Structure formats: structure tokens, C-alpha cells
Amino acid sequence: MNPIQRNTFPENLPKDETKYPEIDVFICTADPYKEPPMVVVNTALSILAYDYPTNKLSVYLSDDGGSKLTLFAFTEAAKFAKHWLPYCKKNGILVRCPEAYFRSNYTCFPNTHEIKLMYENMKSKVEQTVVSGNVYTDEKWSHIFSIWDNQFKRSDHPTVIQVLLDGTTDEDVLGHVMPKLIYVSREKREATTHKNKAGALNVLLRVSEIMTNAPIILTVDCDMYSNDPRTPLEAICYFLDSSTDHNIAYLQYPQSFHGINQDDIYGAAFKFIFEFNMTGFDGLAGPSHAGTGCFFRRRAFYGCPSSHTSEQRRSQSFLSTEVLAQAHEVARCNFEAGTKWGIELGYRYGSLVEDLYTGFRLQCQGWRWCMGCLDMAFCKYNPFNHGLKQLPLLQVMCYINYALWSIPCISVVIYSIFPQIALIRSVPIFPKVSDPWFWFYVFSFIGAYLQEFIELKLMGGTTRGWFNHQRMWIIRCLSSFTFGILKYTLTKLHISSSTFSVTSKVVDEEARKRYDQGMMEFGVESPFFYPLSMAALINLGAFIFGILHFLTYGGLQDLFVQFFLSAFGVVNSWPIYEAMFIRSDRGKMPSKITSRSIALACILYVAVTLVI
Ligand SMILES: O=c1ccn([C@@H]2O[C@H](COP(=O)(O)OP(=O)(O)O[C@H]3O[C@H](CO)[C@@H](O)[C@H](O)[C@H]3O)[C@@H](O)[C@H]2O)c(=O)[nH]1
Ligand SMILES: [Mn+2]
Structure with a gap:
């Protein structure tokens, strides 16, 4: 009815970068064999290399596969990042996912060849490790793999949290501070349910709150690299602009798929969703949430727009023993028992499409912007019943369209x-x-x-x-x-x-x-x-x-x-x-x-x- 196309002007942001909000980025992976660690590493590198003050950027990797192979790949990525980040920034590279960059028609700079070689070495080292299943690493890292003993199973293991780049002692080859990089594999026990991706994201919400507590959160699927280094600058245009609505809960970027053939034989580009439906949704109460490429205000996960959560900085260093112990505590698998997590806090449970469902529930709380679909259609908070009480009729009809997607x-x-x-x-x-x-x-x-x-x-x-x-x-x-x-x-x-x-x-x-x-x-x-x-x-x-x-x-x-x-x-x-x-x-x-x-x-x- 009233589709909206938006533009941002990052050049008008305050010159003083200390005014920019911190951003915690959540990347999720769940299986080192279906989601090859190199795919995940590439996504992480595209984000670590953002044009954003590095001391304000923390990247968390949630590994539901509980895999030392993925952790190993990330130790290698942390080393490579020290070369990759300055290379991208110095030469103004647009595609900062190395795999996509080296596949493209790139311009050669003096050290391009050297960096390419470094990337390829890392890639073959990681891929060989995945094939062999045995991790051989330098002394600096070897101790962090000791937790993978005979008892450690993917579905039954303690929490693993490893800080791979700490934001202070880790510098790139030009001596600049690096963003933080933290590996998290939440505790898994066979007797407890783990609530899939929504469960993983809720653990990251809590762990990051303890460790860095950035007011802005970006969620990304492991295979969804960022194709523009200025994305966070564009995003903060919405969050910093005093003339826009303070109730903006989230900012959804469209997913765009690479590798689709000329006539898209599988109809896999989902242009209807990202180019048509989203702009239409935006003209109502805000776009639906699509799981990946979404910037959130942290407090959107903690209640209504009027409610307040702690956004204060922590006095302790995020590397201190106390902080790490607390972070382990909130990643425990029965931490949520008896709490409102998944019901009124964080990502909502009850649907396999946690993204659509969570977005819908956040909008129902008054936040603006923004086989699981059936869960959503028939659950307690379904669009017909819950939605009609809180949202405009047309917005509810859009959600009903998704909820009943499969009925035709x-x-x-x-x-x-x-x-x-x-x-x-x-x-x-x-x-x-x-x-x-x-x-x-x-x-x-x-x-x-x-x-x-x-x-x-x-x-x-x-x-x-x-x-x-x-x-x-x-x-x-x-x-x-x-x-x-x-x-x-x-x-x-x-x-x-x-x-x-x-x-x-x-x-x-x-x-x-x-x-x-x-x-x-x-x-x-x-x-x-x-x-x-x-x-x-x-x-x-x-x-x-x-x-x-x-x-x-x-x-x-x-x-x-x-x-x-x-x-x-x-x-x-x-x-x-x-x-x-x-x-x-x-x-x-x-x-x-x-x-x-x-x-x-x-x-x-x-x-x-x-x-x-
Ligand atoms: O127990 C789980 C299951 C999945 N994932 C991660 O969730 C993401 C999405 O999984 P995928 O198998 O790629 O599902 P898709 O159907 O391709 O994902 C789309 O649909 C999902 C459900 O609506 C959304 O969460 C995604 O963002 C959206 O891209 C991946 O990064 C997984 O690693 C976990 O972290 N833990
Ligand atoms: Mn996917």
C-alpha cells in the first residue's frame, strides 16, 4: 500500500567516532560438516573488517556443533585477520569476505599476491584438518583444545568460551587495535532441550551482556557474509538519528544470494520477500525479521519500549576471571529453567522460524520496525488473536500470509x-x-x-x-x-x-x-x-x-x-x-x-x- 525505500547518509554522522555505539555481532554455526568452518570463517572476516572503530566491535561465534575443528579454523582466522584487516582498509576493498574477493575480478595491489597466498595456506590447512579430524596447532593455542577429551560429545559437553582476539593486546600488522573475537559453545546435555538457533542466540545475548554489553547487536547466519564494509555506519544512522523513532527495535537488511543461476531455476532469490514484502511491511509497522543481517537494539530483547535495562559499562575487564566465570554460568543449559527467557525475554521459542516469530512478537510489544510458520499460526500468540490486538490490520494480514504460507x-x-x-x-x-x-x-x-x-x-x-x-x-x-x-x-x-x-x-x-x-x-x-x-x-x-x-x-x-x-x-x-x-x-x-x-x-x- 505504502512501500518505503530508504537511504542513509553516513557522511553526516558525527566526526567524533567515540560517539558511535558499540556493536556485538552474533554469528551462528551448528555443524562443521554441513557448514564447513571455512564458510564460517569467511563470514566472520567480512565482519571483523568492517569500517567501524575496531575498539567498538565484538564478534561472537556461537558453535552449536561444539567442534574443535571450527574453533581451530577460528584460531587460524584470528591470525590471518591481522593481515587481512589492514589490507582491506588500506586499499578500500569493497568485498571483505576473502573467498568472494579472490573469486572476483580484483585489482592487484603490491601485497595482494602475498595475502592471497596466506589465505590459501590457511584454507588448505583448515580443510585438511576438517578431513583428518585432528587438530595440530601452535603452542599459543594448544591448551584451549584440551577440553575436547573422550567424554566431550557434540550433544553432551560443558560450555566452552575462548577469547581469540581480546581487543587490547591483539594488534594487526600495522599496530592497530583489532576487534574482539570470542568463540562460544554453550553447554549441551542430552537430557535438556536446546531450542535450536533461538536458544543459541539467547546464550549469546547473555554472554555478551556479561562481556561487552554493546547496545546494538547484529545477527548473522554463518554463510551470510557482509558485502559492504559500511553497513554498520548505515545502520547507526537510524539508531543515532534523533528525528527517527526511538522505538526502532531492529533494522533488517535484505538477504541477497550469490551463486544463483541466470533464470533462478529454484526460485531461490526470494525477491518477493526481500524486495516487495519488506518494503510494504515497512510502510506499515516495520519489516518482518529474516534471521540474518539484522541490527537490534539490545533492550528490544528485554521488554517493552518503555522498559529499561542496564546499558552501563562494566568496570571489570572483560577478560577477568570473574567475568569469564559469569559468562560460563549464563551459558549453562539449565540457566533458563524457570526464567522468562524465550517467553518474554530474548529470542522467542515455540517456532522453528524464530526470526519471523520473534520479529512479530517484538512488534506486538509496541516496538516499531522491524513447518515453524504453522507453529506461529497456531500458537498462543498467533497473529489472528494476539496480533489483531496490537498491530494494524494490514500488518497482521502480512504475518498471516507468512504463517499460512504452506496452506495453499x-x-x-x-x-x-x-x-x-x-x-x-x-x-x-x-x-x-x-x-x-x-x-x-x-x-x-x-x-x-x-x-x-x-x-x-x-x-x-x-x-x-x-x-x-x-x-x-x-x-x-x-x-x-x-x-x-x-x-x-x-x-x-x-x-x-x-x-x-x-x-x-x-x-x-x-x-x-x-x-x-x-x-x-x-x-x-x-x-x-x-x-x-x-x-x-x-x-x-x-x-x-x-x-x-x-x-x-x-x-x-x-x-x-x-x-x-x-x-x-x-x-x-x-x-x-x-x-x-x-x-x-x-x-x-x-x-x-x-x-x-x-x-x-x-x-x-x-x-x-x-x-x-
Ligand atoms: O540448532 C541450531 C540450528 C541452526 N543454527 C544456525 O542457524 C542458522 C540458519 O540455519 P540454516 O540451516 O542455514 O537455515 P535456513 O533455513 O537457511 O535459515 C533461514 O531461516 C531460519 C529460520 O527462519 C533463520 O533463522 C535464518 O536466519 C534464515 O536464513 C545457521 O547459521 C545455523 O548454524 C544454530 O545455530 N543452532
Ligand atoms: Mn541458511
Whole structure:
């Protein structure tokens, strides 16, 4: 209704940098094999190298993988940072994630080659360590790995907190103070639940409060490097500007994905969310929170805008034994028992999409700006009930749109199977072409698709990109959304439990090449493919039947809508037919899935025909 585009003018910030607020940055990682430590290190380096007073910047790494491999990678990163930071700052480098920088078309400076060599040495050292699983390190660091004894398990271990750059004695090669870098792996015990990412962030909230207590917090996923070193300066423009609302709880940067192929075959850029929905949300009560790339006011986590928390500086050095002991204490796994953490304090629990949910709850408290979605739709503080009491109606509708994101899959499943089977049985179920109601279907179909097309075009998308986007939506409905709803139902019936399964960030070079050529991957034996390939087969059968019907009896007046749906299904299923019957590369559909899908499609057909 009232989309907002914003601009900042960091050049107008006070010249006196001592007036800038301190920033605590939280990076989360959870698995050294799905999230290779080098990916995490690159993200951290892009942030350590920010153009921001280094004595005001502290980077905390939360390692839910409890991995000495990740810690080792960070000890190496701390050493490399001493060269990387001055290199970037002196030469005004824009991309400060070394991997992305060295992959780009970079300009050569006198020591570029030397730095590149250093980076590559570090990379191969870390990658070899990950493969071997054995850490060999210099004397300076070796003692910090002793905690990984035989008893130390990923799901059962004490808290580990290691200060890797302390902000005082650690200087870069030019003698400048470095930002602080702190590794935190919270205590894990098998008997306690750990609340996934929200739990990890709440531990970092408490640990950082004890150690540095910066009033501004930035949260980042481990694979989301920062692509602009001036980001924190832009962010503080909002927090320091006395003319803006003091109730700004958070400032969400859009996620932008690298490595997406030309026509985005997986519809993975989520431009709708970041370019369209966010600006619209902003015109209401503020954007939704998207998990990563978000600056928060620390006090937003502690209550309503009017409530006050301690923002005073601590007198003790953050390296003192007392401070470290306290930090260990608040990272204990049963620290939250009986407290309001996760309910009224910090990141809110109860949804696998802690980001959307926490943002929504913060806005409900009066803060401005800003299978889990279903948790959010049906929990105590759902948008319908809780939201309507606190937020404008349109804002609530935006959240309902996200909360019920997966529900349209019910109609997609129905529309991809039943009209087609009815077509094969020559049973008309939609109005004939001559019936005025036929135009209702034409209008709905064209209306929905044209709107999406225009919006994607306005965002600079290609026509193929739009086609892929709509195809992926159908694919998601027939796979992840359907399974998501099933899983949610089973969880609510206590037949199954919900878990946060971390997305793998490992790049398979062969699959990468296929992706660049625009080929989809079906190469794993995933049950997700069954509904998809069954629907593809049923649509193909119906389409062939429709053609035969037309050739034998002429006109398809009565069955036109059904024929159109199956033709549309066939066009959308093309990559699935290729994967089932034509391709021979490793990304093709496993033959077991193909044969089972054929059998299941036949069974479904017979079962439905017995009913209609
Ligand atoms: O127990 C856990 C589980 C996950 N993570 C971290 O959470 C982040 C996101 O996990 P990922 O597997 O990459 O999930 P995505 O679905 O890609 O993440 C999107 O969706 C999440 C849930 O809405 C948001 O938290 C993320 O910011 C957003 O990028 C990663 O850095 C993980 O290391 C933890 O720290 N602890
Ligand atoms: Mn992710």
C-alpha cells in the first residue's frame, strides 16, 4: 500500500567516532560438516573488517556443533585477520569476505599476491584438518583444545568460551587495535532441550551482556557474509538519528544470494520477500525479521519500549576471571529453567522460524520496525488473536500470509491430481467453455499469474525467471509444504517431533556445474519426490488422453479446463520427466523412485476411479 525505500547518509554522522555505539555481532554455526568452518570463517572476516572503530566491535561465534575443528579454523582466522584487516582498509576493498574477493575480478595491489597466498595456506590447512579430524596447532593455542577429551560429545559437553582476539593486546600488522573475537559453545546435555538457533542466540545475548554489553547487536547466519564494509555506519544512522523513532527495535537488511543461476531455476532469490514484502511491511509497522543481517537494539530483547535495562559499562575487564566465570554460568543449559527467557525475554521459542516469530512478537510489544510458520499460526500468540490486538490490520494480514504460507499446498495437491484423473474418466468437473462461469476460472488464473508476472518484472526479473518461480511454487507445494503440513500434524498429535535440520552449505562441484547449465537436481532418494513425480505422471497420462480424445471425438468443450490443467502440469513437469526418463547424469531421479512413483500413480488412479 505504502512501500518505503530508504537511504542513509553516513557522511553526516558525527566526526567524533567515540560517539558511535558499540556493536556485538552474533554469528551462528551448528555443524562443521554441513557448514564447513571455512564458510564460517569467511563470514566472520567480512565482519571483523568492517569500517567501524575496531575498539567498538565484538564478534561472537556461537558453535552449536561444539567442534574443535571450527574453533581451530577460528584460531587460524584470528591470525590471518591481522593481515587481512589492514589490507582491506588500506586499499578500500569493497568485498571483505576473502573467498568472494579472490573469486572476483580484483585489482592487484603490491601485497595482494602475498595475502592471497596466506589465505590459501590457511584454507588448505583448515580443510585438511576438517578431513583428518585432528587438530595440530601452535603452542599459543594448544591448551584451549584440551577440553575436547573422550567424554566431550557434540550433544553432551560443558560450555566452552575462548577469547581469540581480546581487543587490547591483539594488534594487526600495522599496530592497530583489532576487534574482539570470542568463540562460544554453550553447554549441551542430552537430557535438556536446546531450542535450536533461538536458544543459541539467547546464550549469546547473555554472554555478551556479561562481556561487552554493546547496545546494538547484529545477527548473522554463518554463510551470510557482509558485502559492504559500511553497513554498520548505515545502520547507526537510524539508531543515532534523533528525528527517527526511538522505538526502532531492529533494522533488517535484505538477504541477497550469490551463486544463483541466470533464470533462478529454484526460485531461490526470494525477491518477493526481500524486495516487495519488506518494503510494504515497512510502510506499515516495520519489516518482518529474516534471521540474518539484522541490527537490534539490545533492550528490544528485554521488554517493552518503555522498559529499561542496564546499558552501563562494566568496570571489570572483560577478560577477568570473574567475568569469564559469569559468562560460563549464563551459558549453562539449565540457566533458563524457570526464567522468562524465550517467553518474554530474548529470542522467542515455540517456532522453528524464530526470526519471523520473534520479529512479530517484538512488534506486538509496541516496538516499531522491524513447518515453524504453522507453529506461529497456531500458537498462543498467533497473529489472528494476539496480533489483531496490537498491530494494524494490514500488518497482521502480512504475518498471516507468512504463517499460512504452506496452506495453499492443499489446493495445489487437489488440482494436480483429481481433475486429471476425472479427465481420463471423461468426467467433467468444471464449467464448459460456453458456460459464463468458465470466465470466472479464466479470470482467476490470469489474474493470479499476471500479478506475479508484473511484480517480478518490476523487480527486474526475466520472463523465464518468472516461469521458474511459479514452477518452484508448485514444486514446493507438492513436496516440502505437503510434508511440512504432515509433519506438523504428526508433531501436534505427538507421533513425531520437530527438529531444526541445518541446511548443508557444502558445494558439490559437479552439481554446481549442472545447476549453472540450468539443470535441477533429483539425485537423492528423497521421499519428497514421490508426490511430485506421481503428479507429473498423472498429468502426462491425462494430457495424452486429452489429445487422443480430441483426435477421436473432436472438441474438448466439456473437458477443456481439465485438459488445460494437465497441459499446464506437463509443461511445469518437464524437468521431472527429463530426470525420470532422459537424463543419465548423477542428478537424475534414482530409478527406485521412478519405478515406485509409476506404481504409486497407478494405485492412486485405481483408488480414485473406484470412488468417482
Ligand atoms: O540448532 C541450531 C540450528 C541452526 N543454527 C544456525 O542457524 C542458522 C540458519 O540455519 P540454516 O540451516 O542455514 O537455515 P535456513 O533455513 O537457511 O535459515 C533461514 O531461516 C531460519 C529460520 O527462519 C533463520 O533463522 C535464518 O536466519 C534464515 O536464513 C545457521 O547459521 C545455523 O548454524 C544454530 O545455530 N543452532
Ligand atoms: Mn541458511
